[in-house]
Amino acid sequence: xxxxxxxxxxxxxxxxxxxxxxxxxxxxxxxxxxxxxxxxxxxxxxxxxxxxxxxxxxxxxxxxxxxxxxxxxxxxxxxxxxxxxxxxxxxxxxxxxxxxxxxxxxxxxxxxxxxxxxxxxxxxxxxxxxxxxxxxxxxxxxxxxxxxxxxxxxxxxxxxxxxxxxxxxxxxxxxxxxxxxxxxxxxxxxxxxxxxxxxxxxxxxxxxxxxxxxxxxxxxxxxxxxxxxxxxxxxxxxxxxxxxxxxxxxxxxxxxxxxxx
Amino acid sequence: xxxxxxxxxxxxxxxxxxxxxxxxxxxxxxxxxxxxxxxxxxxxxxxxxxxxxxxxxxxxxxxxxxxxxxxxxxxxxxxxxxxxxxxxxxxxxxxxxxxxxxxxxxxxxxxxxxxxxxxxxxxxxxxxxxxxxxxxxxxxxxxxxxxxxxxxxxxxxxxxxxxxxxxxxxxxxxxxxxxxxxxxxxxxxxxxxxxxxxxxxxxxxxxxxxxxxxxxxxxxxxxxxxxxxxxxxxxxxxxxxxxxxxxxxxxxxxxxxxxxx
Numbered sequence: 095x096x097x098x099x100x101x102x103x104x105x106x107x108x109x110x111x112x113x114x115x116x117x118x119x120x121x122x123x124x125x126x127x128x129x130x131x132x133x134x135x136x137x138x139x140x141x142x143x144x145x146x147x148x149x150x151x152x153x154x155x156x157x158x159x160x161x162x163x164x165x166x167x168x169x170x171x172x173x174x175x176x177x178x179x180x181x182x183x184x185x186x187x188x189x190x191x192x193x194x195x196x197x198x199x200x201x202x203x204x205x206x207x208x209x210x211x212x213x214x215x216x217x218x219x220x221x222x223x224x225x226x227x228x229x230x231x232x233x234x235x236x237x238x239x240x241x242x243x244x245x246x247x248x249x250x251x252x253x254x255x256x257x258x259x260x261x262x263x264x265x266x267x268x269x270x271x272x273x274x275x276x277x278x279x280x281x282x283x284x285x286x287x288x289x290x291x292x293x294x295x296x297x298x299x300x301x302x303x304x305x306x307x308x309x310x311x312x313x314x315x316x317x318x319x320x321x322x323x324x325x326x327x328x329x330x331x332x333x334x335x336x337x338x339x340x341x342x343x344x345x346x347x348x349x350x351x352x353x354x355x
Numbered sequence: 356x357x358x359x360x361x362x363x364x365x366x367x368x369x370x371x372x373x374x375x376x377x378x379x380x381x382x383x384x385x386x387x388x389x390x391x392x393x394x395x396x397x398x399x400x401x402x403x404x405x406x407x408x409x410x411x412x413x414x415x416x417x418x419x420x421x422x423x424x425x426x427x428x429x430x431x432x433x434x435x436x437x438x439x440x441x442x443x444x445x446x447x448x449x450x451x452x453x454x455x456x457x458x459x460x461x462x463x464x465x466x467x468x469x470x471x472x473x474x475x476x477x478x479x480x481x482x483x484x485x486x487x488x489x490x491x492x493x494x495x496x497x498x499x500x501x502x503x504x505x506x507x508x509x510x511x512x513x514x515x516x517x518x519x520x521x522x523x524x525x526x527x528x529x530x531x532x533x534x535x536x537x538x539x540x541x542x543x544x545x546x547x548x549x550x551x552x553x554x555x556x557x558x559x560x561x562x563x564x565x566x567x568x569x570x571x572x573x574x575x576x577x578x579x580x581x582x583x584x585x586x587x588x589x590x591x592x593x594x595x596x597x598x599x600x601x602x603x604x605x606x607x608x609x610x611x612x613x614x615x616x
Contacts (some may be wrong), residue, residue, distance in 0.1 A: 132514065133513075138506075138507040249397055346570065
């Protein structure tokens with residue numbers, strides 16, 4: 095794969111977020127609407143609803159949305175939160191503040207799991223409040239759950255788009271959880287298959303011979319050297335090309351040593 | 356928690372991120388530096404290093420940092436990436452792009468776990484590249500791992516501060532989870548601290564010299580050999596004893612070769 099210049103294969107199926115909408119209530123700064131749209135699209139979400147935005151449509155929002163301007167164009171604009179969530183079977187409100195009446199509280203990962211489960215059959219809304227004051231008590235009480243990002247208690251005030259990003263990121267993680275994961279060493283998408291246990295054993299024999307020939311290793315006084323090298327190369331889990339390189343190095347050293355005799 | 360009427364209890368101890376630094380390479384827009392600082396502080400991180408920022412210090416950065424301006428004031432500014440990561444035992448580079456030689460690739464949660472484990476005994480750097488072109492191949496090859504946000508393949512371009520936020524959020528999650536980690540390489544229970552980025556760089560220079568002397572490597576016709584060896588030894592993350600063994604082997608080979616002349 096390396097030589098052919100192929101890139102790692104992306105999962106074939108994109109998650110289906112068509113039933114999940116992000117609702118921004120009474121946003122003051124249009125730039126935050128644009129940046130939220132970008133964060134949503136980065137994570138594959140596309141349904142944006144705005145409740146009484148202070149300024150929308152807006153050139154500032156378009157600028158910050160970058161290539162997510164299509165989400166702004168298709169955004170629904172509502173006069174009230176209850177209108178924006180009217181058809182939803184599950185409504186979760188993002189809340190940084192403590193409330194006099196505590197509500198069932200989720201972290202972003204739990205929020206994402208509930209949302210993805212519910213979205214199989216239901217429309218779901220994640221609701222974000224004003225930049226300065228968040229959601230009102232009344233708005234929070236129209237939510238089934240509240241969700242909170244476990245931020246630094248000394249500075250928990252995330253930018254609106256940053257909060258949207260964290261929840262959308264967790265939604266994407268929850269959605270991708272069942273899709274085979276990322277490219278890791280030894281994974282199916284690594285460019286070469288791994289050397290076998292036999293290959294590794296032969297390599298260690300070869301290595302030991304060369305180390306003796308180099309006067310680097312004295313079998314009579316081993317001082318844990320071979321153990322440490324075994325642990326080291328076990329960690330590498332060399333693939334077949336890498337094993338050929340290592341064996342090739344050893345062979346070259348042997349040839350050079352023979353020239354001396 | 357909800358039923359008892361209590362608000363969620365904050366963890367008594369804040370996570371210790373003192374050994375983890377966020378490195379921003381060659382950032383073009385100072386606003387992104389400020390927004391990254393805010394994202395870091397929201398998640399409790401505070402060590403920011405900048406490599407050749409286009410414009411810094413900057414009033415725009417201060418504005419976007421909001422209450423995280425203290426991170427900007429204490430930010431280290433470096434001339435090169437290798438200087439910024441010289442003392443680090445673990446270096447992870449954020450990379451959206453595919454590479455011809457795949458590197459061990461982590462998702463943000465895996466990245467966070469490795470970083471928190473390594474940070475018990477070692478300094479750790481998370482490196483973020485330029486807004487438009489990310490990290491260069493050379494910069495990426497000075498990292499032990501690459502890490503990638505599993506974004507929407509149709510629009511995977513996150514704002515720099517958004518990418519920083521996702522990784523810092525996962526660091527905070529990992530730190531708060533207090534998962535009793537498996538005994539792994541680089542863990543607190545590993546017997547030695549890791550070789551630093553500088554150690555590794557010196558080793559690669561030494562290795563290259565020996566490979567040329569062995570007629571194994573021809574700098575005129577490199578055939579990806581050095582890149583593959585960099586990837587291999589990045590994966591090892593050698594500790595200081597192992598690094599001494601490897602350097603000792605190279606020195607012995609050199610001595611033997613000199614005897615032939």
